[in-house]
Amino acid sequence: MNSLAVVEREAVASAVEVTEDELTVSLVDGRRVSVPLVWYPRLSHATQIEREKYELIGRGTGIHWPLIDEDLSVSGILKGNPSYESEKSLKAWLDERGPIQSR
Numbered sequence: 001m002n003s004l005a006v007v008e009r010e011a012v013a014s015a016v017e018v019t020e021d022e023l024t025v026s027l028v029d030g031r032r033v034s035v036p037l038v039w040y041p042r043l044s045h046a047t048q049i050e051r052e053k054y055e056l057i058g059r060g061t062g063i064h065w066p067l068i069d070e071d072l073s074v075s076g077i078l079k080g081n082p083s084y085e086s087e088k089s090l091k092a093w094l095d096e097r098g099p100i101q102s103r
Contacts, residue, residue: 009029010061010074010075011027011029011061011074011075011078012027012028012029012059012060012061012074013025013026013027013028013056013060013061013063013074014026014027014028014056014060016054016056016063018037018043018046018048018051018052018054019037020037021036021037022034022035022036022037023035023036023037023039023040023043023077025063025074025077027074028060033077033078035077035080039082039083040070040072040082040083041083041085041090042065042068042069042070042083042085042090042093043065043068043070045094045097046065046067046068046070049067050065050067050068051065053065053066053067057071060074061073061074061075062074069093
C-alpha cells in the first residue's frame with residue numbers, strides 16, 4: 001500500500017565549517033550543503049576564530065555564533081535564504097566592532 005502522506009523531517013545540523021568563501025553545514029542524515037559566505041555579512045566580516053566558535057541550538061535546527069551575535073536556521077540555509085539584516089543594522093554592528101586587525 002502506498003501512502004500519499006509525506007512526513008517532513010526537520011533538518012538537523014551535526015557540524016559547521018566556515019571558510020573565506022563558503023558556509024558548509026553537515027546534516028545528521030549525511031547531506032552537506034554549502035552556500036556563499038557573502039549571503040551572511042556578519043560571518044563574512046568575522047575573523048576565523050569568530051567563525052569557528054559556534055553552537056548548535058534547538059537540537060541542531062539552528063546555529064549560533066556567540067562572538068558575532070549571528071543566528072541561522074538550518075531550514076533557512078536549505079531554502080537558500082540569505083541574511084535579512086538591514087544595511088543600517090550591519091553598519092552599526094561594524095562600527096561597534098571597529099577595525100579588525102587579523103582575519
